[in-house]
Amino acid sequence: MERSEFKKKVVDYAHSIGIDQIGFTHAEPFTEFREKLIDYHRRGYASGFEKGSVDERTEPRLSLGSARSIISIAVGYPNRLPDAPKSRKGERRGMFARASWGVDYHTLLNRRLARLEDYIKSLDPSIECRSMVDTGVLSDREVARRSGLGYIGKNGFVINPELGTYSYLGEMITSYPFPPDEELIDSCGDCNLCVDRCPTGALVGNGQLDSKKCISFLTQTKGFLPDEYRGKIGNRLYGCDTCQQVCPRNKGINTDHHADIVLEPEILKPELTGLLEISNKDFKEIYGHLAGVWRGKKPIQRNAIIALAHFREESAVDTLKRVAENDPRPVIKGTAYWAIGRILGDRALDYISERYKMETDEAVRDEMLKGVQEVA
Template sequence: MNRHEFKQKVIDYAHSIGIDEIGFTHAEPFHELREKLVDYHANGYASGFEKGTIDERTDPKLSLDSAQSIISIAVGYPNRLPDAPKSRKGERRGLFARASWGVDYHTLLNCRLEKLEAYISSLDPSIEMKSMVDTGVMSDREVARRSGLGYIGKNGFVINPNLGTYSYLGEMLTSYPFPPDEELIDSCGDCNLCVDRCPTGALVGNGQLNSQKCISYLTQTKGFLPDEYRGKIGNRLYGCDTCQQVCPRNKGINTDHHDDIVLEPEILKPELTGLLEISNREFKETYGHLAGVWRGKKPIQRNAIIALAHFKEEGAVDVLKSVAENDPRPVIKGTAYWAVGQIEGDGALDYINERFKMETDEAVRDEMLKGIQEVV
């Protein structure tokens, strides 16, 4: 069996196990990516979630010294939520970004990659392989681009002709010299919608992102959310889809044929006050399978509190006061006091002044004052 026949067998098997798109590239260093990463760090755009050094991220052989090629895979995910519950006064709801709908995509992709590895081994046991999904050192998007799965748009996502930007990406380094695919030559042209519509101006053009300003990143941080972004996140509990929602290349695309991506409307668009009263055990049992809770309960609860302030939800004030008075975590306590001030305005003055006398944490005290002094 020659290399092209081998490659076709792998392609056919990949499609049979739920891999929507598959591409192949060589394992030489990513020289252009290195230049971008140097600028990315020099400009202070890094989120801190990135794995590995610049050398590790751009030289595949540092991950698998026998690597001769890289297989890139893409699995499309839905962007429409059927039967989504309505967010209404007295029952305000938050939202998880679409990449977190269904089972954690790390689990989903790793399952497919493990099957693909086993199949390749059955054809040739001597082939060495190493797979990665997001948490590895390789850039999933750059590998996908060079493998011909799509081009990188101004929003920084890989845009695939069949999946748009709504796809999970993973890759496999192999010691087998698969024939590489051609890169997809395309561009966003004059379209600048994603850059113009980004709520915080995080997209700086040419596919570059200032992660420090990106709502997707901000919703995953654990400290107090910076003041200038509290009015920007709306009801987002995890992630942000704006730059994908406005992309014309996503028009008419909704990949919903995967049986292992199960949509749960009540979980993906949960009632906000319920999130504030949930126990650790209940939270893990209800939301633990979502990729969007990898940072734990605190960021989700902080974002839920900010969302209630965004809605000016008067019906949540009693719950917020209970959280403010009883939660031991300064970030949650302080944000709850801030939200009470935002919702009640002057009506919160007596309550905040009385509680202020009892509070000893300076960060919480600052939030209490901010809540009644500022209006988002």
């Protein structure tokens, strides 16, 4: 079978199993990306969540010795939430970023890649394959760019003409020499909206990101959130969509045809106080299928507390007091005390003063003082 015919069969099958876009590239090293990656680390922009060394991230044959080509896939996801519940006084709600809507995208993409691999091997059993989704060492975005699925925007996302930036990306390294696709030559031009609107100034231009300033990264950390960012995350429980929401290339795009991406408004925009005392079992049952809870319950609860402080939600104070007094985790306890101070202001002084005598953890005590001092 001719390589072009083989490729067409793979493309047609990919589309039949819910892969919106598919592209192909060679398996030679990502030389230009290597230099960007070295500079990224040199500037201290890395989040620490990245997998693999610079060599592993830029040399496909370190992942599959027989590699001759790479297949990149994109599955679009929705960015509008029908019937979303309103966030009202007395019932404030948080928000999961759009990439976390529906089943965990790792599961969704790995299922498609597994079916694609089975199909390829049914055509030629000798072909070797290795698939990756996000947690692999290769850069999903760089593979997609070189495979012609889009160009890298100033917000760091792959911008595809049909999907915009709202797509999940994955790739498969193969030992078969698929004919490569041409790269998409495009740019953001003079548009700088994403850079200008980034709440923390994390976007530094030319698609570069200072990950440690990025709200998406910050919402996934487990320690106390740095003071300078607490007023920036608003009601975000996981992730941040600002740089995608303002992108003109996303105008009119809403990919909502995938049956396995089920939107659950009450879960994706949950009532905040209900998250604070939820059991591990209930949390896992209700939210465990979301990509946004991969770090567990603690970051979500911390972010929910900060969101209640953002709203100055007085109806949550009794719950926050129970959490502050009874939760054994210093980050949750301390953040709850801080939030009480932020919400009540001077009215929290007597309560904080009394509880300060009982708390022994220095980090918690610092948060207690910080909460009332910030509104003094």
